[in-house]
Amino acid sequence: xxxxxxxxxxxxxxxxxxxxxxxxxxxxxxxxxxxxxxxxxxxxxxxxxxxxxxxxxxxxxxxxxxxxxxxxxxxxxxxxxxxxxxxxxxxxxxxxxxxxxxxxxxxxxxxxxxxxxxxxxxxxxxxxxxxxxxxxxxxxxxxxxxxxxxxxxxxxxxxxxxxxxxxxxxxxxxxxxxxxxxxxxxxxxxxxxxxxxxxxxxxxxxxxxxxxxxxxxxxxxxxxxxxxxxxxxxxxxxxxxxxxxxxxxxxxxxxxxxxxxxxxxxxxxxxxxxxxxxxxxxxxxxxxxxxxxxxxxxxxxxxxxxxxxxxxxxxxxxxxxxxxxxxxxxxxxxxxxxxxxxxxxxxxxxxxxxxxxxxxxxxxxxxxxxxxxxxxxxxxxxxxxxxxxxxxxxxxxxxxxxxxxxxxxxxxxxxxxxxxx
Amino acid sequence: xxxxxxxxxxxxxxxxxxxxxxxxxxxxxxxxxxxxxxxxxxxxxxxxxxxxxxxxxxxxxxxxxxxxxxxxxxxxxxxxxxxxxxxxxxxxxxxxxxxxxxxxxxxxxxxxxxxxxxxxxxxxxxxxxxxxxxxxxxxxxxxxxxxxxxxxxxxxxxxxxxxxxxxxxxxxxxxxxxxxxxxxxxxxxxxxxxxxxxxxxxxxxxxxxxxxxxxxxxxxxxxxxxxxxxxxxxxxxxxxxxxxxxxxxxxxxxxxxxxxxxxxxxxxxxxxxxxxxxxxxxxxxxx
Numbered sequence: 001x002x003x004x005x006x007x008x009x010x011x012x013x014x015x016x017x018x019x020x021x022x023x024x025x026x027x028x029x030x031x032x033x034x035x036x037x038x039x040x041x042x043x044x045x046x047x048x049x050x051x052x053x054x055x056x057x058x059x060x061x062x063x064x065x066x067x068x069x070x071x072x073x074x075x076x077x078x079x080x081x082x083x084x085x086x087x088x089x090x091x092x093x094x095x096x097x098x099x100x101x102x103x104x105x106x107x108x109x110x111x112x113x114x115x116x117x118x119x120x121x122x123x124x125x126x127x128x129x130x131x132x133x134x135x136x137x138x139x140x141x142x143x144x145x146x147x148x149x150x151x152x153x154x155x156x157x158x159x160x161x162x163x164x165x166x167x168x169x170x171x172x173x174x175x176x177x178x179x180x181x182x183x184x185x186x187x188x189x190x191x192x193x194x195x196x197x198x199x200x201x202x203x204x205x206x207x208x209x210x211x212x213x214x215x216x217x218x219x220x221x222x223x224x225x226x227x228x229x230x231x232x233x234x235x236x237x238x239x240x241x242x243x244x245x246x247x248x249x250x251x252x253x254x255x256x257x258x259x260x261x262x263x264x265x266x267x268x269x270x271x272x273x274x275x276x277x278x279x280x281x282x283x284x285x286x287x288x289x290x291x292x293x294x295x296x297x298x299x300x301x302x303x304x305x306x307x308x309x310x311x312x313x314x315x316x317x318x319x320x321x322x323x324x325x326x327x328x329x330x331x332x333x334x335x336x337x338x339x340x341x342x343x344x345x346x347x348x349x350x351x352x353x354x355x356x357x358x359x360x361x362x363x364x365x366x367x368x369x370x371x372x373x374x375x376x377x378x379x380x381x382x383x384x385x386x387x388x389x390x391x392x393x394x395x396x397x398x399x400x401x402x403x404x405x406x407x408x409x410x411x412x413x414x415x416x417x418x419x420x421x
Numbered sequence: 422x423x424x425x426x427x428x429x430x431x432x433x434x435x436x437x438x439x440x441x442x443x444x445x446x447x448x449x450x451x452x453x454x455x456x457x458x459x460x461x462x463x464x465x466x467x468x469x470x471x472x473x474x475x476x477x478x479x480x481x482x483x484x485x486x487x488x489x490x491x492x493x494x495x496x497x498x499x500x501x502x503x504x505x506x507x508x509x510x511x512x513x514x515x516x517x518x519x520x521x522x523x524x525x526x527x528x529x530x531x532x533x534x535x536x537x538x539x540x541x542x543x544x545x546x547x548x549x550x551x552x553x554x555x556x557x558x559x560x561x562x563x564x565x566x567x568x569x570x571x572x573x574x575x576x577x578x579x580x581x582x583x584x585x586x587x588x589x590x591x592x593x594x595x596x597x598x599x600x601x602x603x604x605x606x607x608x609x610x611x612x613x614x615x616x617x618x619x620x621x622x623x624x625x626x627x628x629x630x631x632x633x634x635x636x637x638x639x640x641x642x643x644x645x646x647x648x649x650x651x652x653x654x655x656x657x658x659x660x661x662x663x664x665x666x667x668x669x670x671x672x673x674x675x676x677x678x679x680x681x682x683x684x685x686x687x688x689x690x691x692x693x694x695x696x697x698x699x700x701x702x703x704x705x706x707x708x
Contacts, residue, residue: 037650039650041666044495044662044663044664044665044666045495045663045665045666045669045671045674049666072650072651074646075659075662075665075666076646076659076662076665077665077666079642079643079646079662080646082551082554082643082647083646083647086554086555086558086647087558089555090558090559090562092558092562255668255669256470256474256670256672259474260470260471260473260474260475261474261475263471264471264475266475272668275668275669276669279669283471284471
């Protein structure tokens with residue numbers, strides 16, 4: 001028996017002695033070379049992973065011996081945010097990082113943790129950006145993050161399915177929409193992809209945002225939670241979950257379920273952003289070819305709106321070292337150079353706050369996104385961007401209750417109001 | 422009488438058959454209940470994502486072996502697997518060494534503040550580990566251990582000290598004092614009482630606590646992400662997450678990665694299960 005204890009001690013000792021062989025995580029740094037660590041979730045299967053890696057490699061080659069950017073892969077977006085929040089909470093911002101702009105993260109503008117780009121954003125650099133996104137990224141006159149990826153989320157229609165039931169264009173009004181839904185159901189086609197699962201019931205939250213925009217117009221989010229139009233919008237969204245207007249697994253289903261049904265050709269209408277283009281192109285080429293984008297059917301006084309938002313900004317940790325500051329700005333200018341943005345945009349299908357042309361290699365659906373953005377009568381943010389995490393988390397729960405008949409539209413809104421208090 | 426005996430015998434036979442049917446029904450139910458998720462996982466790992474989402478219980482139309490190639494290439498599984506083995510084994514060994522000694526003192530010795538100190542350590546069980554992220558991150562950086570296996574080993578060991586101490590204390594407390602007294606009469610020292618009497622008799626507790634620590638270390642994700650930044654020091658759980666991105670999860674490649682990661686554990690159990698069970702039960706018989 002004594003051998004057991006001795007064995008345990010021996011194993012522990014040997015492992016601990018052997019560990020330095022495996023344990024070293026320190027990076028080698030050349031003399032005079034500035035190393036910028038860049039933790040990001042644009043890795044692995046993300047559509048921007050490959051073009052980003054190529055850009056960073058190109059940058060490192062151009063600045064060999066002076067600046068080196070090291071990508072720190074952080075799979076799992078939620079985990080990345082937890083890590084970033086922890087780092088910022090301990091006063092240690094990464095050298096370069098992806099900043100998700102929302103009411104919570106913008107609070108970091110009040111600290112000294114973020115690098116301030118205000119004085120570096122001269123007219124020449126600013127001319128590369130769409131001014132509205134620079135404005136959105138500026139707080140109290142300070143530009144502490146660089147606007148980068150943006151998103152709009154029009155309605156996706158499978159025109160092959162619509163054509164098969166006699167519709168040659170997407171519905172323009174809600175009355176037309178319900179007629180289209182009835183026609184589709186008569187042909188055993190499910191009208192819409194919906195979901196209540198995930199952390200925010202993403203695609204259904206976007207439907208709700210579109211309906212709200214149509215009811216409330218450009219200033220819709222100025223209305224307090226509990227305003228009657230929240231109930232009106234909930235009634236419409238609730239109907240999309242009833243009478244066979246969506247799939248049976250929508251309640252509890254996540255974005256994979258919602259998108260999966262659309263890609264499989266089971267459903268005729270779906271919502272998501274341009275980042276989904278690469279996936280649908282590779283996994284469901286027929287549906288990709290049949291997809292047309294449109295504004296949501298008009299539910300209220302306002303038509304032709306799009307839901308758009310800043311998706312990811314680029315940020316950097318503050319530094320007193322002028323050489324490091326110069327390196328950070330050099331890299332940011334490289335990342336936001338229109339030619340480099342075009343490279344990422346065409347490879348990933350994403351949209352950006354930087355003005356750039358789409359080359360001949362651009363995906364037709366990506367061009368549809370650009371057209372949809374240009375045609376929008378106005379653009380507003382989505383529901384999630386307006387409310388704290390407690391309300392966003394409650395949205396999926398309340399929607400499940402609404403879809404299952406456990407509550408009505410007023411009860412749905414009341415659940416959100418309670419979560420906000 | 423003979424007729425009565427036959428009737429009784431017949432009843433016994435029917436009862437025996439009924440019992441046997443019931444037994445095998447229950448066993449078959451649990452067999453299916455246990456194996457179905459595993460079989461589903463393996464079959465799903467050969468599907469496309471669309472097949473998985475639209476027909477989750479059907480067989481694949483074309484078996485997608487490419488998912489496994491993808492799993493190995495994208496996630497760098499071999500290196501991450503090695504790191505997981507090192508981290509889990511080391512943190513388990515370290516935690517068992519520390520907590521068995523701590524539990525011995527708390528359960529067999531008397532000193533002032535003993536109960537308060539024990540309660541203080543065990544109260545750590547009640548602290549959600551997510552609440553400790555900021556201090557552990559800070560400490561790891563101050564010690565220069567960020568992005569090293571040491572960071573994970575020490576953190577996992579520390580996190581598991583409260584629960585392991587609690588488990589080991591319970592086992593050691595139940596060992597009769599007479600055994601230790603007999604050893605003292607035979608001239609056993611303080612260290613010998615621990616190493617030759619109490620520690621061997623606590624084998625079941627060690628296995629229980631060790632299993633707990635090992636599984637925690639093997640499955641832990643958030644600290645592995647928080648305290649490391651490169652593949653040199655990352656563990657399997659991070660590799661598996663390489664198939665989830667901001668707006669899409671490649672479930673089938675992720676399932677392939679999960680299957681690959683559990684194969685070694687299954688093989689070890691298949692070839693070693695007799696020894697494991699023997700090891701678990703021998704302590705109880707001899708104790």
